[in-house]
Amino acid sequence: MMDGDLTAEILPTSKNQGAGGRSGLILVVIVTSCIISLLALVLSAVSLSNKGTTNINVPGKVSNSGSDDSSSDKIWTFAIGHDGTNLEYIDEISGTLRGFHVDLVNAVCEIANKNCVLMWDLYTNCWESNAGGLPRGGKGLMNSWYDACTGWFGTYERSRTFQFTDAFRKGFNGIFYVKSSNPNSFDPTNISGKKIGFLDGDATDEHCVARNSDRITGANILPKNIRHYVTPMQLSQAVISGEVDAGFTNSNILSAFTGLDKIGDEYSNCFYKGGAMMMRKDSSLASWWNPAFARLQETTKYKDICDKVAEVHGDRPGGDVSVICL
Structure with missing residues (x-):
């Protein structure tokens, strides 16, 4: 039997189609619809059973997965x-x-x-x-x-x-800096009422000084006595000019400037x-x-x-x- 003959047998042409032929066609459509509906239900169930993946986009980034960072040409x-x-x-x-x-x-x-x-x-x-x-x-x-x-x-x-x-x-540990020879007799163990200069954003900040209240009297410095400077040069000039009584920063960053002396102990708990x-x-x-x-x-x-x-x-x-x- 040829393929054309088989098709003609299942789906009769309008020339040969009678009431029985129409009933057969309707039956085929109904069965096909049922199969499609059943497949849709199965696929939906499978989809619901799987956990979704959420990519959180960050400005300038593709996602938090770091996939963009893995690019060899980044x-x-x-x-x-x-x-x-x-x-x-x-x-x-x-x-x-x-x-x-x-x-x-x-x-x-x-x-x-x-x-x-x-x-x-x-x-x-x-x-x-x-x-x-x-x-x-x-x-x-x-x-x-x-x-x-x-x-x-x-x-x-x-x-x-x-x-x-x-x-x-x-x-680098934190330490106080004063003008050379400490002309104002600054006492690093008692800074009550003293104006202290810090580098803005430095690890050796006023919060580090406050953590050493067991070693420094007046460690919780009042805001009015705190001065921040953007650059090491600005801080060094403030100490030398007497704008502040002392500076507090790490033991390395002001080593490029003359006219300053380190004084007192170093503090290692700033970081x-x-x-x-x-x-x-x-x-x-x-x-x-x-x-x-x-x-x-x-x-x-x-x-x-x-x-x-x-x-x-x-x-x-x-x-x-x-x-x-x-």
Whole structure:
């Protein structure tokens, strides 16, 4: 029997179609409709039994899954400042950023095979605070101007807003600075009623001083006696001019300036983690940065980078390798 004959038998032509033929056609349509309905019910049941996947879109990102970050051609951007020390400074001859942080970023990105770019910006665009108020994330990192900020200490205040990679250098303790020879006899163990200057957004802020009330009388400084400055130069000038009785910041950042003396004990509880990459909580940066840095430490390259602190960047003030490298 030919295929054409079979079709004619199931669906009679109008020439041969009688009442019985019409009944057969109606029956076929009804059966087909039932099958389609049954399949729809089965597919619906299967669909309902599966859990859905929700992608939360973040400004500037594809999703929180980090799928866009895994692209091999993604350019990772890191904010970096220039405190003038051997950590990060601008080379006046070439006009480029140099220092320990620059060398380390280049090495980690090379090991991870990532495209990385350093972007100079103000520190306050990474982290800022108002004098006497609660510190907060800077608009640059909050708004994803870059993927991370370079060399920031992990603090309890910062961890409420951001996350950190593994530390790649030691943290600097906090200490008071006064004008050379301390002409006003500032007592770092009793700062009641004294005006104290801080770097805006610094880990060694007024909240760190307050945590040391067992060692410092007047540690809970009144807002009217707190002064914030944007740059280390501004803070150093405020101390020298007598605008503030003393400055409080880390033991390294004002080493580039003359006319100042450190005074009193150092305080190590301003942070819980040393210098690291500070990033948004939705970032996947740590997933490749941490393994790459761990591999760097296993080679001689990390030691070479540390040696360059003195051999290449030694004309700059700052801590030596013993207080910088892990």
